Structure formats: C-alpha cells, structure tokens
Amino acid sequence: MGIVLVVALSAGGYLGLQWWGSAQAADAYDPWFAGYVDVTATPTYNFEATADRAGSDVVLAFIVAATDDPCTPTWGTHYTLDEAADELDLDRRLARVKQLDGQVVVSFGGQLNTELGTGCTDQDALVAAYAAVLDRYDVTTIDLDLEGDNLTDTAATERRAAAIAKLQADRRAAGIDLAVWLTVPVATSGLTEDGTNAVSAMLDAQVDLAGVNLMTMDFGSSKHADETMAEASIRAVTAAHRQVGALYSQAGTELLAGTVWSKIGITPMAGQNDVAGEVFGLDDATALNAFAVEQKVGRMSLWSLNRDTTCGTNYVELTRVSDSCSGINQGGDKFVDLLDGGFTGRPVTAAAAVTTDESESVEAIVDDPATSPYPIWAKDSSFLKGTKVVWHRNVYQAKWWTSGDLPDNPVLNDWETPWVLIGPVMAGETPIPQPTLPAGTYPEWAGTAVYEKGDVTLFDGVPFKSKWWNQGESPDAAASNPDGSPWVALTKAEVQKILDALPD
Template sequence: MAGPDLAHGTDDDAAPHLPVRGCSARGPRRLGALGLLSAAGLALTGCGDQHEPWFGGYVNVTSYPWFDFGAEAAGQSRTVLGFVVADPEEPCKPSWGGYYGLDEAEETLRMEKQIAVLREAGGDVVVSFGGAAGNELATACTDPDRVLAAYRTVLDRYDVRVVDFDIELDDLEDQEANERRAEVLLRLQEERKEPLEIWATLPVAPHGLDQDSVDVVALMLAAEVDLAGVNLMTMNYSESKPAGQSMAAASMEAARSAHGQLTALWGAAGQDLSAEEVWHRIGLTPMIGVNDVPGEVVELDAAAELGEFARDQGVGRLSYWSLNRDRPCTAEDGDPAEANDFCSGLEEEAGEFTRVLGEGFVG
C-alpha cells in the first residue's frame, strides 16, 4: 500500500525555525505493512538534539594496496570507514568487506592503530555498514538479537558515536531486512548511554528517492529510530539524468527533490519541520572524478559548485567517494577514463577534492 504523498517540491521560502530539541513524546511502535505509514499511524520520532554539520570522505578500507587513512585523512573532522558487512561464512558475524574479521582487520589493516592516529589529530571516524558489495548484517542475519550483538560489537570495539547505513541493491529491496534493521537500531540507541547519530545512505536520482529508498526511511521513522539524516548518493545517475544536464545540476536537482520527499516523511511522522531543519537532515555524497556510468564525471569545478550549494542550503553532512581516489591516475592504475578504486581519472593535485568539498565545513 502506498505511503505518504511525497511531493518533490521544497519550501525554501519558509521562515526558519529553531531545531527540534529534546522531544520525548512517542506513540506505540508500529511496523509491518506500509499502510501504517500515515500521519496518524507514525510515532513522533527523530527528536534528539541536532548534530553539528560535518564533512568527511569515505575510505574503502579493504581495497589493495591498503590505504593509510590514518595519515591521509588527518585534519578531517570525520572519516567514513566502509564497509562492515556480514561474514560470508558466519552471517551474524561482522567483517570488513567480507574479507577480515575484526581481529584480522587489526592485524592486516592496522584498523585500531589508524583510528587512534586520526583521533590524536583531532578527528574521528564513522563506521559505514552495508555498501554495494556483500550483505548488510540485517539482511544476512535473521535473528534480531544477533544483529544487535553484531552492531554493538563494532561500535564498542571502535568507540563509535556516528554510524552510516549504506543500503543499496539487494539490501535495499529486502523488506524484512529493512524492518529488522529498523527495530534493531532503535534498541541500539535505547541501550547506549551516549547519543548515537544514525545516517541512512541511499541512492538518489534527479527526480528524487525511489520507492524502496522511501520505504527504508519510513520504516526507520515508524520504528522510532532517531534518524540524524538521509545521505544522498549523488552519483551514477545513468538514464535518470537528462542528456546534457551537468553532474552538479543533476545533484542539486536530486537534493531538492529529496528535500520535498523527506519533508513529507518527517511530517507524516508527526514533525512539521521547516525547510531549514529538513536540509540539516540531508547529506550529499558525490563520486569524485570519473563515475561508474560512462560519461558521468565530477570535475573540480562541479565539486566546488556542489560544495557551495551544500553550504548555502545548510546540509547536515557532506561526504564523497572516496579518499582513496583523490589523486591523479598513474600508468599502473589503468585507463583513467574508467572508474577505479585508486584515482579520480582527472589531472589534479592529490587531495584537491578534499580541499574543495571541505571548504567551509568543520575540519
């Protein structure tokens, strides 16, 4: 059954309100059929203090040769480490990329040592669960208690206060997994002594979020998860981007479209947020340089344009894929016209995208 009406428009001219702070009212928990996602059926959610806007690139921690993020990301306020997925042999056990258990990650990737270096430099890490490869834990593991234990193990081991759930492909389409994840995330927030900032990272097109992505957000709000925001993967548009439209223009259109949808979703959850408040619950994540879709390229000028848009709108988060790629290609990297894990495919100084996108954000 259809969820709330998700008009694509925005209310950019609405008078700004103060952030919603300290709300505690909650109705009964209601999950299951999306027919429950009406204004009357959704509980009041997402009422915690608003986070400070932040900037931080993703790192593909398991790509080889391994990336020294402890050194390369020093000075960034946050670094997003991807991806924790289910162990292929033990679906309720967390692993990095399906390759390394947590102990193996310390031995091989120097995970804790690199995190310590970042923190000593004044930064911190975000752990991203899911991604395009492997199975997210709530998809692979059908026991909610064991999913909870797996998430808890990762958060406790790395002392994490901000988490990112990159839900795409098969994970995105799995309704039971999305319900299970939402219920477990509420339990995880309730059991922790300090607030846990949770972001849902979802694919987007210039016309906005598709129905599967809308359902993921709606289910989290229905479960009463205090959702910090929705991070839009502004990349790889393929046929959804009109011919001739620039990547920057497509990304800004996608953000505006999603803004209208998210306004409706939080409104259906009992929160009539101002345009400013909804922008604060949106993140943007471009893929720098050559994208996976042929012909789609985010150059430095486009990154600067998108960064300025993010600052002007007051988004709560700006990330990018990935730190590993923020350098020019060498002969060993292969054809620069094809996307790879190790370079942008553009003539640039190493670190240029980090500098351009991070301008004006904390860190």
C-alpha cells in the first residue's frame, strides 16, 4: 500500500458510472470495517488504546520474509515475532485490543518487502511460516497484500496459493475458521492482468476466498482528469465486481451478483495519495461509503489508521506522503468514522462463511414481460447501439450492434462484451410505455399500403418512421428485430415536438 500505481490503461471502453443496487442479495451478509495499521512505522501508532468502534478492529501490516531466512516471518524485516513481542510489546498490545473487544486481522506482503510466498520456496516450510503467525496471534482472518514482484512472480503465485489452500483445509478440518482476503491494486478499468491471475490461482488451488480487497488509490493515468477520487474508485470497484464474478464462473462456481458484492473489499488511502494530483478527501470517503453500503460490499478498510489525522504545522510539504498524517486538513473529522458507517459486522464472525455454488439460483431467475421495463433479451434478436433489454432481472444497454451475445456472459474486460449493466429491475416496474400521438395525426398502419422511406404511420397510437420502402411489414416487430425491421419508433423528444406543433 502507499505506492505509485501508474497504469497505462484507457478507461474509454467503460461507459459511465454504474450506480446500481444488486438485484440478488447475498444470503449471509456480515460486512466489516477494519483500518490498516503500519506496525513498524514511526512514530508508533497506539492501535490498542482506542475504544472507538470504528478503530477497534485492525489489520496489522505487514508480515514479510526475513532478509536472512525467507521462510522466517518478520514484521517489515525489522522484527521476528519474538523480537516484536520484546521491542514493540506487540503481544501485550494485542491482548489489550481483545480486552477492549477489538479484533485483529494480519496482513502479509505489502509493496516494499518480500512476501513469504515469494521468498520461501520450500512448500512445507511456507505452510509452517504462515501457521506460526496465525497461532501466535490467534487470528481467523488473513490478508494477502500482493504488489510489485509479489504479484507478478508466477511461481510464487502458484506456490502461495497451494500453501494457503493446505493451511485453510487443515484448519477447517480441525474446526478452525480461516478467511482469506486477497488485496490487489486496481486501475479504474478494474483488476490488472496480474491481479486476475492471482485470483485465478487461488481459486484453481481450491482456496475458499473470503474476498478480493481492492486498493482504490494511486490510479495514475487510468483516472480521468475531471473525476473525483470517489468516482474513480467506484468505476474501479464496479469493473472489478464484474471480473471477480467472471473469475468464479471460469473456475466452475456460479455466484449471484449480490454474493459477488459481498466478496468485494475496498481500501482507499486517506488524503494525499502517492500520485501528486490524487487526493482522497472527506467528501470522497462519504460518497464511497454510500456506494459500498448500497451495493452491500463485504469489507471496507483504510490505509491507514497511522495517517488518519491532520498534519502538524511543522510538516510543510503536504504533497509528500507521510506515514503519520493525511496531508489534508481534516478538521475534527476522521476517515474511519466516515468509512465505517453501515459496516456493522466483525471479521471473526464473517470468517465462518463458506462459499457455495449458486448456479441453481441463477438458472431459477425468470424474466416476466409484465414486470420488465424493457424487452427481454432473446438469442435470435438483433439489437442496435443504445437498445436496452432485460435479462436475469437486470437492465443492460447495447454498446454497439449485437446479436446472440448474452448480456451476462462472464468476461474479464468490458471491451469483450457488447453490453453494459445499467442496474436491476426495480420492484413494481412494468413495461415503459412508448410515446403516442392522437388518432388522425398520421395514417394508421395498413398491411396493404406501400410506404416510402421517411413515411410516418401510427400503430396502436405509437408513431413509427419507415427506414426504407416496404409493404406488409408490421411495426410490431421493430422492438424484437430493430435491425431487420423497416420501422423505427419515434423518440420521446420527436413525439413531443410534434405534439407542441399541433393546434390547441
């Protein structure tokens, strides 16, 4: 965390912000908030001293490989577990957290050092190294923060996945919960290829991922100049939601949209990000929290609790990122308070969740024309750019001409599908009526009449314009076959213009 991620990806293929609520809520939803604490940063952050709900659950960062023995876990290479107990009084401080009813998650990796799975090539020793940390701190949720070489090393990715799979299986067999979160960078277009590879490797190794935590920070060139950090983050999270669902589908597990949302975590960086022009402010925190609560995101975090305060007067260069302050004037506000709202669950409770295939539930979704605002997608129909359809109780819009392409086909990149998800079919919706004109405004359609290009006729009061010469072609087919039909319905604006021109 806290690195520059300049991603040379264009977000041009992604059409707008997708602010929708999930049509299918996860059966078990227990969202939690916990801010990261950089354990070895100076000055030391006293995470054990807070009784504040928003700061009582913490993600301690980072466990990494020792420089002289890659299979020995250390805190930031500075302290072994025993040394941290002696020199940081870490064990006692964690005991105090538990006295205050706080809960602890341990994060492995980060950007600066070597994650255990990258450095330790002995599979048994690697499993033992992870287990030593879990046993020492009695945690049931871990966070694998993969950045830089820790993310791009293919051999390490497979080795880590195998070790975590064994660790989780052994613990569950012994009746011990172990939730595994994979924390990865994102661009505004979603997960990078290395990120999707990391998720795939975990799923292929049969790791039951609690979720994918997205570092919504340091977007670099993928962020639009006029976007707020909240808007850029929402674009990134929305794209990643589609990707995570597709990765599960490719791994043979079908999940409802709501379940996928519950497997999404969001971690912004308080205040000044590593990219000079990117500042995640208090308004961004409020907007991102509202989005996350509406979508029923499973986890919210913050990098970091160390930084959740206004810098002192002696800190002059605010665009230079500090370990101990945000670089912005926070007044009396805290990022943890703004991001925590609505996240009422706890890590320990959520750790008991087990992922199950939901393909039967997906197949059971039936679209009813009487309760659908737009026509229901059909395999044999063609759809022009801009056409909206309903499929599996969601509304999609065509980005270009398409025929036979499933709207919810699991794809990793938005440019691979002609459809963009607009949002769910809302309760109580019915077909959106087409605008009509009074009888006599234009001739009623007749099957025997000949129509030239540009002729207008009324069909059940709805005005249609002829795209080419035709006879006996009913306008009724225009909605189901807009490409092949010679008729196109007049738009609402065109109809209103005609109505305005009619005499009173």
